[in-house]
Amino acid sequence: QSVLTQPPSAAGTPGQRITISCSGSSSNIGNKYVFWYQQLPGTAPKLLIYRNNHRPSGVPDRFSGSKSGTSASLAISGLRSEDEADYYCAAWDDSLSGPVIFGGGTKLTVL
Amino acid sequence: QEQLVESGGGVVQPGRSLRLSCAASGFTFSSYGMHWVRQAPGKGLEGVAAIWYDGSKKEYVDSVKGRFTVSRDNSKNTLYLQMNSLRAEDTAVYYCASIRGDWGQGTLVTVSS
Numbered sequence: 001q002s003v004l005t006q007p008p009s010a011a012g013t014p015g016q017r018i019t020i021s022c023s024g025s026s027s028n029i030g031n032k033y034v035f036w037y038q039q040l041p042g043t044a045p046k047l048l049i050y051r052n053n054h055r056p057s058g059v060p061d062r063f064s065g066s067k068s069g070t071s072a073s074l075a076i077s078g079l080r081s082e083d084e085a086d087y088y089c090a091a092w093d094d095s096l097s098g099p100v101i102f103g104g105g106t107k108l109t110v111l
Numbered sequence: 112q113e114q115l116v117e118s119g120g121g122v123v124q125p126g127r128s129l130r131l132s133c134a135a136s137g138f139t140f141s142s143y144g145m146h147w148v149r150q151a152p153g154k155g156l157e158g159v160a161a162i163w164y165d166g167s168k169k170e171y172v173d174s175v176k177g178r179f180t181v182s183r184d185n186s187k188n189t190l191y192l193q194m195n196s197l198r199a200e201d202t203a204v205y206y207c208a209s210i211r212g213d214w215g216q217g218t219l220v221t222v223s224s
Contacts, residue, residue, distance in 0.1 A: 002155070035212075037156070045148075045156065047212030056212055088156050098172045099146055099161035 003028060003096070004089055004103035011109040017077040020106045022089030024070050028101065032091045034072040035100075036065055039086040048087075049074065076108075084110045113137035113213045120205065120218030123197055133190040133207030133215055141165070141185035144210040147192045149203035150217075159205070160192060174200075197222045 005023040012018040022034065036049035047056055049065035052072065064075045072091075076083055089103040119131040131147070147159040160181035161170045169181050180193040190207050197220075204217040 039156075044206055044214045044216050045208075046214065050212060086155075090156075090158075097170060099158035099170045100148075101158060102148075102156040105155040 002104040003093060003101050004091060006087075006089060006103035006106045008104065009107050009109065011111055012076075012079045013111050014079055014081065016079045017075065018079060018108070019076075020074045020087050020089075020108070022072045022074070022103050024072075024091060026070055027095040028070075028091045028093040029067065029072055030070040032093070034065065034067050035090045036063075036072075036074045037088045037090065037102075039088065039105075041085070045088065079110055081110045084108055113209075113211070115207050115209065115213050115215035117205065117207055117215040117218040120220045122221045122223060124224050125198060125222055127197055128193070128195045129197060129220060131192040131194065131205055131207075131218060131220070133192075135188045135190065135209070135213075138209070138211065138213070140183075140188040140209075145181075145183065145190045146208045146210070147181060147190075148206045148208055149201075149220075150206070151200075151203040154203075157203075162190070194220070199223065 033051045037045040038048045039045045052067045053065040062077045066073050087106045090100050114136045116134045123129050144164050146161045149159050162181045178196045182191045199222050202222050204219050206217045208214045
């Protein structure tokens with residue numbers, strides 16, 4: 001059971017806009033930056049969003065992040081078949097004396 | 112181009128040790144904190160250990176405290192993870208990652224008798 005809660009699955013059709021949620025608490029998302037990672041099948045994770053809503057160079061602007069209170073969201077617009085992947089949110093947690101924590105992951109299916 | 116390359120994975124018996132290495136290139140390694148993140152077969156990501164850019168602070172997930180040690184040699188641009196008293200539940204692909212967002216390709220550790 002992860003400290004950061006994501007829906008296990010999401011689905012959409014090409015061209016659609018979908019959002020993936022990540023719910024936490026005041027000790028993590030509430031006062032820490034949120035990061036989002038994309039993991040394509042059989043590959044290493046790739047940073048999609050850092051510091052809540054910033055995109056690294058090379059990440060399409062179809063991907064966007066937001067945060068409100070103790071929740072964060074990843075939005076993908078203009079959904080493409082190549083977006084089918086697992087998506088993870090991550091954040092540090094003040095109440096845990098450990099490294100960054102990850103959500104359980106959301107498997108996105110493009111129908 | 113920024114690159115992280117892990118090595119040192121393999122099959123090991125329960126209770127034995129293994130040391131993973133992560134060679135960095137293409138960025139100023141000594142300026143960035145680093146993580147080890149693992150992924151058990153068919154499971155999600157788990158942060159295992161983190162080390163500050165200068166090695167002054169280290170953090171571990173509870174399940175590996177006292178067994179794993181993270182370290183770095185900034186003169187060699189290399190990150191390490193010493194894993195002792197390995198258990199079956201440590202079986203996973205281990206990734207090194209920088210706080211910049213670079214990730215290695217991962218190295219598989221299998222703990223089995």
